[in-house]
Every structure is written in structure tokens, then in C-alpha cells.
Amino acid sequence: MPETFDLIVRGGDVINHAGRGPADIGVRGGKVVAMGDLSQASAGEVFDASGLLVMPGVIDTQVHFREPGLEWKEDLETGSRGAVLGGVTAVFEMPNTQPNTTDPDALADKLARAKDRMHCDHAFYVGGTHENARFLGELERLPGCCGIKVFMGASTGTLLVQDDEGVEQVLRHINRRAAFHSEDEYRLAERRELARTGDWTSHPEVRDAQAAIQSTERLVRIARSLGKRIHVLHVTTRDEIAYLAAHKDIASVEVTPQHLTLAAPEAYERLGAYAQMNPPIRTAEHRDGLWVGIANGVVDVIGSDHAPHTKEEKARPYPASPSGMPGVQTLLPIMLTHVAEGRMSLERLVDLTSHGANRIFNLADKGRLAVGFDADLTLVDLKARRTITHDAQANRSGWTPFDGFEAKGWPMATIIRGQVVMRDDEVVAPHRGQPVRFAETLAG
8 A cells, every 4th residue: 555645745855964966855744754655655745856956954953033023124024924935934033023932931921822824934043241151050941931042242131141241151151052243342332433324334333353353262262162052143354253163162153145245335326325244245355254154164154244224224324224134035045146156056055054053953854854753845946037126025114225136046845744834935834934943942
């Protein structure tokens, strides 16, 4: 009697840890249960993946979906809609909402808001502060928490931890890997007077490379003295890449598609406030340094740092204009274009968008396309040529810094736990997102 499945993804070119080649994928109960030639098997649903590359589901480990408190910029529904349209199956959302996510009630509120509204799977960071440092060991073990996030450079509410003693207290009380926005707030404060009104090219002068490397060196020194694991978010300088290469035993590294693609001063001259984010878009020599980090294995994950603001807010003259740009929906098309243009291999892309997150965040059942794992799949057409536009963006603010960008490769379907959520640029099974599970917090 032929084997039966809930779903068979048939005829695709599968890429995973074993390599790349033709294979069918059998799904039952939301899990991958078979891979290979399933031509004799039957299923309640068959997805014809002929001509498509079947990747492990893309995981975006840094997004700001702005809810609660800032929903005019973005919310959990619109942010996650953009995620699945972009082939992203899971996101880790940041704590600088209003109120900040710094206690059990705030985390529970986000999980409740996400239930039956978010389209992709999700987890939420808890912000580390001076005030809650002694409780972080308990907070990081709560279900739905992807870890502790610390801002060493300016942020909202009480989230700024600029001093070494504060960073030490956060790390001393936790056991999981903590994520850091690494810019030296003391240096940033000294350099704010360098901002030229209406001139966005001065942004990377105010937040210079020294502010980043200085902070990262402090952070690594403290983490090493305590024997703690750290994750350095949105690294932007060649100096940090070279430095962190010597500290991979404790430090993992994220870069963004924006910093791998855009460069100063051209991006600021062309895009104005739409190119403004923290840490800033830097010169081509720093962008090239990030690509060295991709090539030699220093970089562990790609995160979008999706952080939208409205067009009206962005219309303010610098430095009154806010920092941040959308990115979750364009992460994969941008990175597929880099693959098509020879800057990295498909295998490296898969490592950066799924396997890396699995390793450094100890995901319980995601980040690998393998039997026994969640059936999270991103299906892409490597031959597709599409133009990224403002109008196609699901984010509430309705813009992208990549308007007009010609993408080489496009996500055609997003499958989450065996459910086809997005197909052909349309969300076909909305509001199915569930909390991500982590090996270090399975017992809660």
C-alpha cells in the first residue's frame, strides 16, 4: 500500500546540509517525515515544485514590528505579512516597543497579540536593563523568548545600557546567548554636534566606525571575563569583522542585506532619510569588509533589522528624521541577487538564513531541512526577475530603500509547519503563526 502524507512537495531541487539535488518532501503532522523519491506516495495536498529551489525556511532573527505602542509605523500582522511574502517562515522581534518588553507581562502581552494574527512563526526578545538585570535568568527561560537584547547605543525607554558595569550585570545573570546593539554611547554623545542639518551624509560621521569597534571590543572583553556567549547584531565595519574573527568561541555575528548592498555617500545622496539607520550605512571599504566576513565564515546569520517609520517621519530634515528602514520582505530577493551575481554561494545563503539561526539560538525544531524538523520551506525561482517597488510592500509605512532594485531570484511560496501560507505573492493561509521553540527553554 503506498505511503500517505498530509503534504508532498514534489519535483523541486532541494538544498540542505546534504547538498543540492532533486527530491520530494513528505510532510505529516507539520514535520518533515520523508525525503527522496515519493513518486509512488499519495497526499492530501501535493505542491508542484517543478523548476523551483526548495530551501529550509528563512528565519529573520532581527525585526522591529513596533507593536505595542507604535502601530502607526507597523504592527505584528502587517510585519509578518511582509515576512511570508518575502519567503520568511519565522522572525525574532525586538523589545523597543512601548512599553518596552522587559518583564513577564510585556512578553505575555506580545505573545497574546501574535496569536491568530501573525502569519509566520515568532519569538520575542526581552530587553536587558539596569533595573531588570537580576531577573534576566528567569526571563530568558520563558516560552516564546528568543533571548536577551541589550542596547549599548541610544534606544527607547530604559533599554540603554551604556556602561561596562551594566553590561557585566546583564551577562552575569544569564545563561543563554545575549544579543547586542554595539555602538559606544559615550562616543556617540560626543559626536552628535557633527550632524549637519538636512545632510544625511553626516550620519556615518556622527556614528563613526570607531564608535562601533570601540563598543564591540568592550563587549567581548566583558563577555570573555565572565565566560558568556554574545551575538553582535548588524555589524557594519571591517574592523569588527577582523576583530570578531579571533573571538568566535564566544561571539556570533549578524550582518544585514542593507549593509551588504548600500554604501555611503551614494546611498545618502540618492535616498536621503530612507538610507538612515543605526548603525549607519558606511563606505564601500566597510561593505567590502563585511563580504570578507561572509566569505571566511565569520558571519553567522543575516537579519533584516526591519524597522519602518512613516514617510512623514522620514521627511523631517536630518538629524530630526528617525533611523530605521523596512527589510523583512526584501531580505531574500536582495540576497538571492547577490548569489546570482557571484558574491556568495547558495549553500552559504542557506547557512546564513536558516542553519546559522538553528546553531546559535539552539532552535528545537527549526532551521534545518531534515526528517524530524518542522516542515518550514521557502521555495524560490532562481530564474525569476522582478523589480522591488514601494507599492508591493506590506509594511504599514509603504516604502522600501530598494525601490527600483532588479531582483534576480524570487520567493514563490512559503510553507510553515507543512501549511502553504504564501503562494505566488499572495497570502493564502493567514494568521497561522505560532511561537518558536528553543532547546534551552523547552521546560519553560
